Amino acid sequence: AQTVTQSQPEMSVQEAETVTLSCTYDTSENNYYLFWYKQPPSRQMILVIRQEAYKQQNATENRFSVNFQKAAKSFSLKISDSQLGDTAMYFCAFINSGGGADGLTFGKGTHLIIQP
Amino acid sequence: SQTIHQWPATLVQPVGSPLSLECTVEGTSNPNLYWYRQAAGRGLQLLFYSVGIGQISSEVPQNLSASRPQDRQFILSSKKLLLSDSGFYLCARWVNYGYTFGSGTRLTVV
Numbered sequence: 001a002q003t004v005t006q007s008q009p010e011m012s013v014q015e016a017e018t019v020t021l022s023c024t025y026d027t028s029e030n031n032y033y034l035f036w037y038k039q040p041p042s043r044q045m046i047l048v049i050r051q052e053a054y055k056q057q058n059a060t061e062n063r064f065s066v067n068f069q070k071a072a073k074s075f076s077l078k079i080s081d082s083q084l085g086d087t088a089m090y091f092c093a094f095i096n097s098g099g100g101a102d103g104l105t106f107g108k109g110t111h112l113i114i115q116p
Numbered sequence: 117s118q119t120i121h122q123w124p125a126t127l128v129q130p131v132g133s134p135l136s137l138e139c140t141v142e143g144t145s146n147p148n149l150y151w152y153r154q155a156a157g158r159g160l161q162l163l164f165y166s167v168g169i170g171q172i173s174s175e176v177p178q179n180l181s182a183s184r185p186q187d188r189q190f191i192l193s194s195k196k197l198l199l200s201d202s203g204f205y206l207c208a209r210w211v212n213y214g215y216t217f218g219s220g221t222r223l224t225v226v
Contacts, residue, residue, distance in 0.1 A: 045217040106159035
């Protein structure tokens with residue numbers, strides 16, 4: 001069974017700073033997808049960024065980027081120039097490439113607070 | 117559009133009452149659909165998975181059931197709610213190597 005571990009229950013940084021959220025996972029699969037989801041107080045799950053395991057290049061989406069270390073099974077999220085609207089729960093998630101019965105395996109989340 | 121519609125947004129139900137949460141999706145036919153539950157301050161737990169009409173897989177034993185009467189309709193039900201059924205319920209679909217979530221239903225059992 002796959003597991004996803006987020007070791008930082010809560011983080012707080014000042015606006016405009018850079019922050020890195022950590023995530024490790026455990027799997028015996030070779031092909032899979034990793035995701036970071038943002039959940040603001042509205043509780044809508046919003047996809048932040050996605051990484052395919054077969055791609056060596058780290059995914060980036062504007063101010064959001066990942067550091068994907070496949071051998072170490074590590075998938076951290078870096079948020080640059082943090083904004084007040086980035087305040088939310090952030091979940092790291094994993095799925096096998098087939099997208100089948102297992103569904104997404106989520107970490108327990110990191111509560112990120114951006115201070116003005 | 118791969119939009120997912122969920123309703124109601126909020127629901128307060130007494131213990132022992134029945135439950136029906138509905139999820140409908142737009143876009144690609146024959147989607148893989150999922151029901152997740154999120155307890156307060158926790159991550160998401162997969163409850164049910166469906167690859168097609170009438171095909172339901174359950175991930176955990178519980179007081180809930182799911183049905184898929186139409187290709188784009190996924191329903192979560194209970195005959196008698198328990199206090200422990202309280203939580204935030206999300207419908208999701210797998211499409212184009214990613215997940216899209218509905219806006220969720222906040223269920224409080226009192």
